[in-house]
Amino acid sequence: MNQLVLINKFLLIGGLLAVSNQVTSFPLAAMSGESSIKTVAYEDVKALKDNKDVLLIDVREPSELQKTGVLPGSINIPLGQVENVLKNASPEDFLSKYGRPKPDVNFPLVFSCQSGRRSLVASETAVKLGYKNVSSYGGGWSDWEKKSKQ
Secondary structure: OOEEEEOOOEEEEOOEEEEOOOOEEEEHHHHOOOOOEEEEOHHHHHOOOOOOOOEEEEOOOHHHHHHHOOOOOEEEOOHHHHHHHHHHOOHHHHHHHHOOOOOOOOOOEEEEOOOOHHHHHHHHHHHHOOOOOEEEEOOHHHHHHHHHOO
């Protein structure tokens, strides 16, 4: 398997600087963009407003939503709760809390946040849990706000 090996070096990943004092390996597929996570654009997200065949999940904190507003048609599951909710919430509890049926692993999910970083982390979490149809809104709320005013 092709791997990137890091030994006592610095590595820049997604704008974050990682320092390692040990040997660490990463599958190159994960580093090269070979992923099951798709990126969606503003027009794709705009079309989701009334689409019940896709679940749009905003992973920002509730306080952020209060300041900026919400993406039409989205539900809010803060990033720190995504794994627990997708893994452990019963279908009844999910429906009661979010007003939408709990998605099964084949149901299309689109994650969004402020700028796209947290939505990618949430997307990776969903894939790790076995979800197969996962997308991330790369521009997030920042992109939405800018483009919806044009």
